[in-house]
Amino acid sequence: MSENKKVSIITPLFNGAQFVSETIASVLLQSYQNLELLIIDDGSTDSGPQIVEEYKKKDNRIKFIRNDHNLGPARTRNRGIEVATGRYIAFLDSDDIWLPNKLEVQLHFMEKNKTPFTFTHYEQLDEEGNFLKKMDYFPDKVDYRSTMMSNKIGCLTAMYDTVYFGKVYMADIRNRQDYTLWLQLLKKVKYAYCVPEILARYRIRKGSISSNKWKLIKYHWHIYRHIExxxxxxxxYYITNYITLRLLRK
Incomplete structure (x- = not known):
């Protein structure tokens, strides 16, 4: 594969020793091999960095960056985007997993349909890796307005083309920073298209922001008023629609 079709995968790491091996393995086992895995450590105090170093010795596609001090998830991911050398930017947190054909299927879809911003279906797991539910009810495409009302784009499934967009970064906020990136991209292109296959597995952590609906409402209001x-x-209007859809579990 030519260099201009390389995928740069952005993986922030903070005390992720429990799951990071599984995450790395799911990238290295991809059927599409023209990739680089950019792991950015944000001040871990567990054995996560040592685990990454061992993988790095075995595969030079792994690039390991360590922040001098804790920067938070937005600036950590943005640091990865900044140094990425691939045409395509994708995201995978250090406790999530890709299915082996994720990149191959998604890139084929993007090239066939000439679309620079895509996402996919995925599954949710609990901390023990037990299946929770399928996230496979998304529309074929979403635009800026529909995404303001309800975000359908899972961070672990999103991918964008820097030839079309250039490098686009996340807002420096504590939570929902990935959502701000999707909104920026959707101001530059009419639609993000959904690849209608389950290609990733998202782990629901106990006490995480994504598991607390009411905290999410606060962060979305901040994005509507202060970021957008x-x-x-x-x-x-947008927050009312968001609350209604969250309560209905859509």
Whole structure:
């Protein structure tokens, strides 16, 4: 495969020793091999960095970067985007997993349909790796407005083409920073398209922000008002739709 089709995978690491081996293995076992895995450690105090170093010795596609101090998830991911050398940018957190054909299927879809921003279906797991549910009810495509009301794009499934967009970064906020990136991209292209296959597995951690619906409402309101700078009543419209859809588990 030519260099201009390389995929750069951005993986932030913070005390992820429990799951990072499984995450790395799921990347190295991809059927599409023209990739680099950028793991950025954000001040881990467990054995996670040592585990990464061992993998790095065995595969030179792994690049390991260590922050001088804790920067938080947004700036850590953005540091990975900054040094990425691939045409395509993808994301995989250090406790999540890709299926072996994830990149191959998604890239084929992007090239066949000439679309620079895609996401896929995925499954949810608990901390022990037990299946929870399928996330396979997404529409064929989403735009800026529909994504403001309800985000269907799982970070572990998203991929964008830097030839079309250039490098686009996440807002420096504590939570939902990936959502701000999707909104930026959807201002530059009409739609993000969904690859209608389950190609990844997302781990629900106890006490995580993504498991707390009411905390999510607070972060979404901040994004509407302060990141997207929407008027008060427009933000109220979006947050009302968001709450309704979350409560209905859509």
């Amino acid at each position: 700078q929407q008027p008060f009543f427009t933000s109220l």
